[in-house]
Amino acid sequence: MTYKDIRKNEEVLAFLTKGNDNLGTMGYTDHSAAHCAMVAERAGMILKKFGYSDHDIEVVKIAGFMHDMGNAINRHRHAEYGALLASQILAKTDLPLEDRVTIVSAIGNHDESTGGAVDPISAALIIADKTDVRRNRVRQKEMATFDIHDRVNYAVTEAKLKVNAEKRVITLNLQLDESICSMLEYFEIFLQRMLMCRRASEILGSKFKMTANGSKIV
Numbered sequence: 705m706t707y708k709d710i711r712k713n714e715e716v717l718a719f720l721t722k723g724n725d726n727l728g729t730m731g732y733t734d735h736s737a738a739h740c741a742m743v744a745e746r747a748g749m750i751l752k753k754f755g756y757s758d759h760d761i762e763v764v765k766i767a768g769f770m771h772d773m774g775n776a777i778n779r780h781r782h783a784e785y786g787a788l789l790a791s792q793i794l795a796k797t798d799l800p801l802e803d804r805v806t807i808v809s810a811i812g813n814h815d816e817s818t819g820g821a822v823d824p825i826s827a828a829l830i831i832a833d834k835t836d837v838r839r840n841r842v843r844q845k846e847m848a849t850f851d852i853h854d855r856v857n858y859a860v861t862e863a864k865l866k867v868n869a870e871k872r873v874i875t876l877n878l879q880l881d882e883s884i885c886s887m888l889e890y891f892e893i894f895l896q897r898m899l900m901c902r903r904a905s906e907i908l909g910s911k912f913k914m915t916a917n918g919s920k921i922v
Contacts, residue, residue: 705766705794705797705798705799706762706766707744707762707765707766707769709797710766710769710770711737711741711769713793715793716769716770716773716793717737718776719773719776719789720735720736720737720740720772720773720776721736721737722775722776723735723772723773723774723775723776723777723782724736724737724772724775726775726776726779727775727779728843730779731844731851731853732779732853733841733842733843733853733854733857734840734841734842734843735772735775737769739772739836739841740768740769740770740771740772741768741769742832742836743768743769743771743829743832743833743836744764744765744766744767744768744769744832745765745768746768746831746832746835746836746865747764747765747767747768747828747829747831747832747833748761748762748764748765748768748828749867750828750831750832750867750874750908751764751824751825751828753867753869754867754869754908754909754910755869756824760824760825763803763806763807763825764810764824764825764828764829766799766803766807767790767806767807767810767811767825767826767829768829768832768833770786770789770790770793770807770811771783771786771810771811771814771829771833772786773785773786773789773790773811774786774787774788774789774811776789777789781815781818782815783811783812783813783814783815783818783819784812784818786811786812787808787809787811787812788808790807790808790811791804791808794807794808806823806825807825809822809823809825809826810823810825810826810829811829813826813830814826814829814830814833816834816896816897816900820900820903820904821900821903821904821906821907822907823907824907824908826904826907827904827905827907827908828904828908830900830901830904831865831874831901831904831905831912832865834894834897834898834900834901835863835865835876835901837856837857837860837863837878837894838857838860838863839857839858839859839860839861841857842854842857842858847884852885852889852892852893853893855884855885855889856885856889856890856893856894858884858885859880859881859882859884859885859890860878860879860880861879861880861881862877862878862879863876863877863878863879864876864877865877872909872910872911873910873911873912873913874901874905874908874910874911874912874913875912875913875914875915876898876901876912876913876914876915877914877915878914878915878916878917879916879917880916880917882917887916887921890916891921898912898914898921
């Protein structure tokens, strides 16, 4: 079982599609397979920059692509539901038990309300997921209907995640249109997530920094 295989797995895709549809009905931003693929690739990039093995990179990419399946069951505790679904699906593959357990643990710990980084795989997944802030995650294009989550994401005109392996620093650089969302509103939504990224970075032996419109925030 490889990352390429999991991206084509019918069960995984079905759960991701249903979960994203459910969240769309509830007014949440995009949590589709496209988001999960971005998280997978970003998590793999983080581990690659820090010199982790190809094996660890493959494991984190599998976890990244599967991480939001639990939304098909319920948004509340979706991380734990997703971990259970992943366990059932991966049990039918040739993936070694140790890798399956690592993936399930990373998925089960990726949500800021109930989890936190416990190893490098979960740390990279968390950072990749929580830094995916971008305008095209907003589904509803009529600004008059935006809630605070929509405004925050739509206000991000540019987001770049940089990993400096030599200095052991991970930096999220944002450009915000403050006519759409104030800095205060951004932190009302994202402060807990950014703190989660800081703790996850520590697991990777690095520091997490964030800038918004050129000013250091974290």
